Amino acid sequence: DTGVSQNPRHKITKRGQNVTFRCDPISEHNRLYWYRQTLGQGPEFLTYFQNEAQLEKSRLLSDRFSAERPKGSFSTLEIQRTEQGDSAMYLCASSSGGRTSYEQYFGPGTRLTVT
């Protein structure tokens, strides 16, 4: 039973460049979540999908951020025209949903550094 995987684990980019991260959820999970975490803070919710439908987006998610889950399996998070304030750990989580199981299981994260 493999857990949530994320790629790449680390990304260094220059300000103004576009970056894309990938998340592969636990295979039987139909819900997938993206969070962002900065040093000394708890994770902040960005968006989530049920299957391929994007059901909720945070007000934190500016127009430069876009997420997709085209076939209801893996998901990508793209940041366009990166800014130094985008430097953070980007975490992906998945859950099976349903009435008895709301736990979200997190991947190892992608650490983004914008120079």
Next chain:
Amino acid sequence: EDQVTQSPEALRLQEGESSSLNCSYTVSGLRGLFWYRQDPGKGPEFLFTLYSAGEEKEKERLKATLTKKESFLHITAPKPEDSATYLCAVQAYNTDKLIFGTGTRLQVFP
């Protein structure tokens, strides 16, 4: 506005010295309260879910309890390997998102 506050921010314990971490919350209709452990540079690791006041869950040296306004994570006879940041999060009925506190950094010294 839904909110989670954790205290203390940091806690240093001697090995074997039991203590408790606090998570206070305000949420419009609590579906569940979640505890996670996070090691440096890694993603949060799920520990417990609590759904109703009075509920308790245990795992090894950890025990989580829930009231209508707060949750406690009790650590009994901690070991150095329990050193980590412990995060508390709440989920409301009308959403799937988790709202996290800033965590408690626990250090256990031998």
